[in-house]
Amino acid sequence: MKKLLTGLSAFLLFSPLHVFAADGALSDTALGTTLPLWSCIPFAGMLLSIAIFPLIKEEWWEKHKPWVVAFWSLLFLIPFAVIFGGHIALEHLIEVTLGDYLTFIVLLFGLFCVAGNISLQGDLTGNPKVNVVLLLIGTLLSSWIGTTGASMLMIRPIIRANKWRQRKVQIMVFFIFLISNIGGCLTPVGDPPLLMGFMNGVGFFWSLNLLPVMLLNVLILLTLFFLIDTKAYKKDIADGFKPEIRPESERVKLHLDGAHNIAFMLIIVAAVILSGVLPTTFPVFSEGLTIMGVTLSYASIIEIIMILASAYLSFKTTKKEIRDSNHFTWDAIEEVAILFIGIFITMIPALLILKARGADLGLTQPWQFFWITGALSSFLDNTPTYLVFFTTAASLGFTSGVQTLTSFIPKAVLMAISCGAVFMGANTYIGNAPNFMVRSIAEENGIKMPSFFGYMFWSLSCLIPVFLIDMLIFFL
Template sequence: MKKILTFMSVVLAAVLALPANVWAAGSGEAAAQVPVWLCIPFAGLLLCIAVMPLVKGEWWEAHQPLVVGFWIAAMVLPFIAVYGAGKTVETVLECTVNDYLTFIILLFGLFCVSGNITMEGDFAGSPRINVGLLALGTLLSSCIGTTGASMLMVRPVIKMNSWRKRKSHIMVFFIFMVSNMGGCLTPIGDPPLLMGFMRGVPFFWSLHLLPMLLFNMAILLFAFYHLDKWAYRRDIAEGRKPDISKPGTEFRIDGLHNIVFLLMIVGAVILSGVLPGMPAFQDGAGNVKGIHIFGEVTLSFPALIEIAVILLAAWLSFRTTKQEIRRRNHFTWGAIKEVAVLFIGIFITMQPALMLLKSVGPELGLTQPSQLFWATGALSSFLDNTPTYLVFLTTAGTLGITSGIATSLGTVPAKLLSAISCGAVFMGANTYIGNAPNFMVKSISDENGVNMPSFFGYMLWSLAFLVPVFIIDTFVFFL
């Protein structure tokens, strides 16, 4: 009960801290169409994700689908009363078909393919090795996406540190850097940047964020190295040591052919951003062609192609890889099942919050880079960072500024675009639900014996290490 009261106090404080013009907008016509109380089921689901593993862990693991179903019903039924059945069905189908479906298929494909790649060798999880792995994974994220890099690197990092007792901090920093920050340099890296590319932001423009990424990497890797060195020495002092049976340095990768299937998935993601702009995939009115489902909900042909390519890559990966490799990786379906169940609830119940954000976003008076950095980042910590990015990109495009990056949403000054991009990508690391691979890394780590922090425990880590870095970013880059 104490934890619940603490959480509700945090929520209340956050609500009271909202700018006054949010509430002013809330009294207008736009926000009147989106009652704030419709966001309660979303907050309730987040509360369950945060608290239930602490107070009723076994019950929670066995009954997650029921709890998620309850909160979905708690959102859908009042939504019907406010908007009618037709609008409700359209809203639920829109987020399920065009957001959740491609999201979970991408995670599934990367989960399958990465599970068929294993790294073996006598590298022990020392502070220097771990710093190198985090740096490699962070830079790799912009090449194959934060989800791809996370799924590829998570098991090797866990394996190399399996002999250690104190290792949860390694996976926390893994989420900070590999699962989030590393994706800021290309549209492949993180979905918000892909949406920006689809709306006219040049493909290689994000390379302008390299100084910010290197700056943050230097700070976080410095902090991580000293923290890991302290934990490493304590493990050694207790008599723990890595199992290195052969002299010398041996290293091999089994299932390396799966890199081809990983590249297939990356290619499918790129196609999903390029094909909608081609005339062959547009009708006479410029709309993307697809399969009409209900109302204005359409499953586009580019999305179907992406799904087909990803599923084909996953199937080929399993067909061409020996089961022994998955056994050595301790491969199970538990992590992807948990993510699939929890995120269908998150995607559906957060729709009123996203609708409210879209209605009041242009009226918030956010015009400075520092304001957009923190507004985009704070909301991306709990909401899907892709629509949050689009809301504030649209807001920046309506300011009437004539110099900057020309997009289909208007001209956006480079500094504002940098602030929005960094807020969406960097601050997705603030919570487990801030970005797709965060919860997946947590689940895989839990399955492999890493005692990961709770929902609130993880937020304490982000408050201690990430928020100070973001404050420094504000003064160095966004003022």
């Protein structure tokens, strides 16, 4: 594998000069129109590797994961450079790493660090009622501190409360459904697609229009979870698994250790908001560091500095014992960083094709936007997917609805695009970054999570019926 990657890298670096002299002005639309569908094979290979290798060669996968990511990335980049020119390939590589991946991973890293320094302690016994309350609290937090922030804040308390349970996979699966995805639909802070809508003229509080859809979904899913968890709970009790019951004098009241880190989490949320507000309010902040035509804006640089400073100060001001009580390790963020750089790179052709041909899909009805946005957001980054169909809807010539920077979009259509992008990220582990982080942290704590396809069985059986109800009530 290493020899193959070395050869591929050398081929890319020492390609003939005419390759690098290709026309750098070729537009994304022209690229997307030209690219064949088979250019998405590396992306499919990346997804299949994530799905299959942990099942058939788990130890090999854990050891060679970075090389597999590099292989699929180069398998796309090298033919792309040969056909369109090394300059264009390098430009798109810089765009996806500097323009998209950098801010993405810095935000995840910051929230992961700060949340790892907050520990909910006390006698909290995991049972169906307690779990429903914890899931509801996390779901409500997601719109205000982001799905990643809420996931990292709530995952360890829920694991700790249910550590005595034998059957607890359903808790983690519904955690991903609700806290890592659906709960983030009410504000632009909740999920990046909604932030993109805000930056394109949609009002900050417009997303509250999604509240009825969210409430319906949360009600159905929490009811379903309660029934499943109650059945599992009774089996645990019958098998002799029981929570530790300590004497009254030894019980510990619920309290937060490292509570001052909530301030650092709020600073990170403020940084995300500023990154969206500054460029539209003060255009100078949209300028910045430019490399080969790709600009890392001053607003993004400020966001990165604020997040990294918050993470650093969080570690400096928090006792190591708090992280130890959370069983804090770097494994989860390391896995996400490795896998998602490969996902971001290999999905370049899929996004280019979608951007160029999205308007040709003949979408006119809200339910069509709901399902196509959601289906693609299940496997692609939901932020560019949202923008593609946001732009598509804005180009259809509507004369009334929600006012954006360029045109109108009917309320039902924008609701459908927003719900599809946010909700259906829950359909797969890769649909939203917190999904993978929750899975990794759960497995670190001894919870055997479903495989990639095993998780999709849960989502297809539990989520798709709910989304069909959404369509029938809100989008037809």
